[in-house]
Amino acid sequence: MVDGRVYGPNxxxxxxxVQIGKGVRPMAQHGQLHVATGTLTLRDSGGGLIDEAPVSEVSANRVRFTGGRTVALRMGGDRYHVSPGWGDRGDLLTRRPERVAKAADDLLNLIETGGGTVR
Structure with missing residues (x-):
């Protein structure tokens, strides 16, 4: 794992x-976001399924007031705010915003590469 990202063979x-929220309601402080075989999956802190959708049907944009560290996702009509790496317990006191912003950039690139819409 590098910066909270696992790269698989495919x-x-x-x-x-990943900190995951829906509106102002937090859904997972230590969740997971997985992109594989053209599907984006959100899981809660216990590994339970929150939502999943084909990457090509996901739209995303950076949330400006967070300094680019949070991404707004629209998946099948539902909207989520995700911050990859923001819930990292090991980096609690020295959480580096640039690392979280880099993970957000990587996520946006994956969505765009997979045929999703990035604004």
């Missing part, structure tokens, strides 16, 4: 320690 990627 290009799949997993972002760990």
């Amino acid at each position: 290009g799949e990627r997993e972002f760990g320690e």
